[in-house]
Amino acid sequence: xxxxxxxxxxxxxxxxxxxxxxxxxSARTYADFTPQASFDIKNCDVHKLEEGPPLQAVLTRxxxxxxxxxxxxxxxxxxxxxxxxxxxxxxxxxxxxxxQEACAVGIEAGIKRSDHLITAYRAHGYTYTRGGTVREIxxxxxxxxxxxxxxxxxxxxMYTKHxxxxxxxxxxxxxLGAGVxxxxxxxxxxxxxxxxxxxxxxxxxxxxETYNMASLWKLPCIFICENNQYGMxxxxxxxxxxxxxxxxxxxxxxxxxxxxxxxxVREATKFAAEHCxxxxxxxxxxxxxYRYHGHSxxxxxxxxxxxxxxxxxxxxxxxxxxxxxRMLSNNMVSVEELKEIDVEVRKEIEDAAQFATTxxxxxxxxxxNHIFYNEPPMKVRGISPWIKLKSVS
Amino acid sequence: xxxxxxxxxxxKNAVPAVLRREFHRTLPAAVQQVTVRDAIKEALDEELxxxxxxxxxxxxxxxxEGAYKVTRGLWKKYGDKRIIDTPITEIGFTGxxxxxxxxxxxxxxxxxxxxxSMQSVDHIIxxxxxxxxxxGGLQPVSIVFRGPNGAAPGVAAxxxxxxxxxxxxxxxxxxxxxxxxxxxxxxxxSAIRDDNPVVFLENEIMYSVPFEMSEESQSKDFLIPIGKAxxxxxxxxxxxxxHSHVVSRCMxxxxxxxxxxxxxxxxxxxTIRPMDMEAIETSVMKTKHLITVEGGWPQFxxxxxxxxxxxxxxxxxxxxAPAVRVTGVDIPMPYAKHLEENTLPQIKDIVFSxxxxxxx
Numbered sequence: 001x002x003x004x005x006x007x008x009x010x011x012x013x014x015x016x017x018x019x020x021x022x023x024x025x026s027a028r029t030y031a032d033f034t035p036q037a038s039f040d041i042k043n044c045d046v047h048k049l050e051e052g053p054p055l056q057a058v059l060t061r062x063x064x065x066x067x068x069x070x071x072x073x074x075x076x077x078x079x080x081x082x083x084x085x086x087x088x089x090x091x092x093x094x095x096x097x098x099x100q101e102a103c104a105v106g107i108e109a110g111i112k113r114s115d116h117l118i119t120a121y122r123a124h125g126y127t128y129t130r131g132g133t134v135r136e137i138x139x140x141x142x143x144x145x146x147x148x149x150x151x152x153x154x155x156x157x158m159y160t161k162h163x164x165x166x167x168x169x170x171x172x173x174x175x176l177g178a179g180v181x182x183x184x185x186x187x188x189x190x191x192x193x194x195x196x197x198x199x200x201x202x203x204x205x206x207x208x209e210t211y212n213m214a215s216l217w218k219l220p221c222i223f224i225c226e227n228n229q230y231g232m233x234x235x236x237x238x239x240x241x242x243x244x245x246x247x248x249x250x251x252x253x254x255x256x257x258x259x260x261x262x263x264x265v266r267e268a269t270k271f272a273a274e275h276c277x278x279x280x281x282x283x284x285x286x287x288x289x290y291r292y293h294g295h296s297x298x299x300x301x302x303x304x305x306x307x308x309x310x311x312x313x314x315x316x317x318x319x320x321x322x323x324x325x326r327m328l329s330n331n332m333v334s335v336e337e338l339k340e341i342d343v344e345v346r347k348e349i350e351d352a353a354q355f356a357t358t359x360x361x362x363x364x365x366x367x368x369n370h371i372f373y374n375e376p377p378m379k380v381r382g383i384s385p386w387i388k389l390k391s392v393s
Numbered sequence: 394x395x396x397x398x399x400x401x402x403x404x405k406n407a408v409p410a411v412l413r414r415e416f417h418r419t420l421p422a423a424v425q426q427v428t429v430r431d432a433i434k435e436a437l438d439e440e441l442x443x444x445x446x447x448x449x450x451x452x453x454x455x456x457x458e459g460a461y462k463v464t465r466g467l468w469k470k471y472g473d474k475r476i477i478d479t480p481i482t483e484i485g486f487t488g489x490x491x492x493x494x495x496x497x498x499x500x501x502x503x504x505x506x507x508x509x510s511m512q513s514v515d516h517i518i519x520x521x522x523x524x525x526x527x528x529g530g531l532q533p534v535s536i537v538f539r540g541p542n543g544a545a546p547g548v549a550a551x552x553x554x555x556x557x558x559x560x561x562x563x564x565x566x567x568x569x570x571x572x573x574x575x576x577x578x579x580x581x582x583s584a585i586r587d588d589n590p591v592v593f594l595e596n597e598i599m600y601s602v603p604f605e606m607s608e609e610s611q612s613k614d615f616l617i618p619i620g621k622a623x624x625x626x627x628x629x630x631x632x633x634x635x636h637s638h639v640v641s642r643c644m645x646x647x648x649x650x651x652x653x654x655x656x657x658x659x660x661x662x663x664t665i666r667p668m669d670m671e672a673i674e675t676s677v678m679k680t681k682h683l684i685t686v687e688g689g690w691p692q693f694x695x696x697x698x699x700x701x702x703x704x705x706x707x708x709x710x711x712x713x714a715p716a717v718r719v720t721g722v723d724i725p726m727p728y729a730k731h732l733e734e735n736t737l738p739q740i741k742d743i744v745f746s747x748x749x750x751x752x753x
Contacts, residue, residue, distance in 0.1 A: 149527065152528070153529060176489075178489050209482035369530070374533070
């Protein structure tokens with residue numbers, strides 16, 4: 001029965017529109033919602049590959065709701081961080097991820113929690129998808145003791161299990177990630193490591209050194225270039241002799257993916273993970289995406305691009321809107337249900353922000369702690385010779 | 394006897410010298426003569442055997458058996474998985490090693506020379522040293538960076554710099570600088586077993602020098618604690634503090650001065666960071682005179698740090714003369730032999746400085 005229905009729905013689908021399947025009839029319904037639908041997704045350009053990821057993705061109602069909630073949480077969290085930064089409650093560097101949510105959520109959907117991931121400084125979204133809570137993330141941004149790194153790291157240095165940050169030095173995270181992949185292979189655990197970097201970092205020498213070694217040693221590594229078109233204030237055309245980032249791995253197979261479509265990202269990631277885990281070595285993905293904010297909070301983001309461009313992306317390609325439209329037009333969810341999720345997310349963010357602004361800062365006695373791991377307590381030189389400080393592991 | 398020891402330590406390979414000169418006396422069966430190179434290799438071999446997570450990587454460490462033959466035989470014994478030849482891409486393979494350490498392995502990275510580590514400094518400092526702190530204690534990094542540091546005969550400016558002060562500057566790193574074979578073995582084993590990033594500064598001049606290794610040091614669990622200096626020679630008149638190959642010079646100078654009735658106390662630092670100031674201060678309180686001796690450049694060097702701490706600590710009020718530093722000349726290392734010799738502290742320089750300090 002199910003097979004027949006699928007055949008019928010395939011026939012009825014007609015021309016490939018972005019919002020995918022027109023009609024799917026389900027045998028069992030719950031509250032009149034469609035339990036799952038199949039969507040057409042954009043074709044990926046490939047490099048040194050016979051074929052790319054599938055052109056269709058199946059989305060279940062549960063998955064859709066989860067992706068929606070996660071993307072919305074990241075969106076709201078970043079906007080709240082913007083607010084707190086402007087109130088000077090968050091200081092220093094703050095690189096916001098709004099606009100790129102489909103990347104973090106799609107990647108996480110394509111790998112397992114037991115796989116590994118490392119990224120650069122635009123890391124709040126990944127810290128969340130990799131298991132950090134909004135509370136701990138926001139409290140880290142505000143530098144409080146309840147922060148995920150106890151207030152010692154800040155925006156760019158957040159870690160969770162199988163998530164290696166949050167790295168401040170452009171490009172450095174790529175060899176680190178390949179090292180994690182080496183450990184995966186060495187320990188024989190059938191895990192892989194996702195190494196993210198931006199279009200700005202893509203020109204770094206150490207990344208090419210890493211491509212070489214990862215390929216030579218067949219490390220289970222997915223290199224992912226999040227191409228949001230601008231490295232700080234420099235557009236890709238002004239920074240790179242070749243903007244085909246998915247080809248820059250040369251001998252490493254690559255694909256170019258629509259990074260605004262969470263399903264496209266998910267399918268590509270699954271494809272890449274399959275490649276890695278079958279022992280074929282590394283693979284490279286370029287995600288075409290966009291950030292609404294400037295490079296960081298000190299960059300208004302309009303001196304090197306037009307407001308019209310930002311508006312156009314927001315209205316035509318917003319990842320959350322794309323998912324929402326798909327789900328609504330296929331009767332997978334109701335407007336009210338999504339609104340309810342929005343309200344819950346807003347509340348979660350508010351609570352987290354409240355915590356992040358009221359939690360005390362780490363105590364001064366802990367200033368010197370965590371210099372070394374597994375070490376007996378030791379003395380640390382203070383600001384003047386009379387100040388004797390102590391460090392505990 | 395002391396003179397004979399000093400020949401051994403100053404690099405002339407005179408293994409049987411002791412036996413030849415005093416043929417009526419044989420070495421106790423348990424004591425062995427081991428070169429620094431072999432002591433390092435023994436340490437690596439034992440730690441590779443002990444812990445599956447330990448592995449070596451670097452240029453030419455596997456098939457070539459090490460640029461200085463330190464890793465000879467290890468690849469044949471342990472294979473490709475654990476002894477990894479890397480391409481000539483320092484920043485890349487250092488990053489990979491640090492990442493592997495973050496994921497739970499225990500890499501030992503070899504630099505063919507610490508001069509090449511300058512390319513990797515970002516990973517040693519920003520990815521390794523600072524991470525445990527920045528993560529609030531979530532992410533330790535257990536890794537050792539080792540290789541020859543400082544002067545080597547005839548290698549000239551780009552291959553002869555001493556990095557003790559550079560790495561010694563950084564919180565989150567441990568920096569070790571062994572002198573003897575026992576130092577090398579015990580400290581390298583401790584470094585590999587340490588759960589933190591350790592910079593292990595060897596020296597090419599010392600690789601071929603044999604030392605007596607006590608029976609205790611031949612055990613597979615022989616460890617020397619990081620952060621403790623050793624008094625190589627006791628004396629009452631002046632304290633000489635040194636590290637790495639320059640300790641040999643100090644011992645030679647002490648032998649020469651002993652003929653004039655001046656007894657030097659020679660302290661082998663063994664660890665640059667954390668430095669054993671207690672040992673230095675205790676000695677200074679006894680001898681009341683301090684000279685630091687190093688091969689590195691004078692500005693912002695190891696000696697500078699010791700002198701500053703003596704000024705700030707209890708030792709200062711015991712000094713009968715200003716503490717001074719004997720260092721390498723403040724220039725890039727020249728090539729011509731005569732120039733090179735005059736760029737590093739010689740026995741005569743140490744003797745001269747001691748006599749100046751003691752005003753004799």
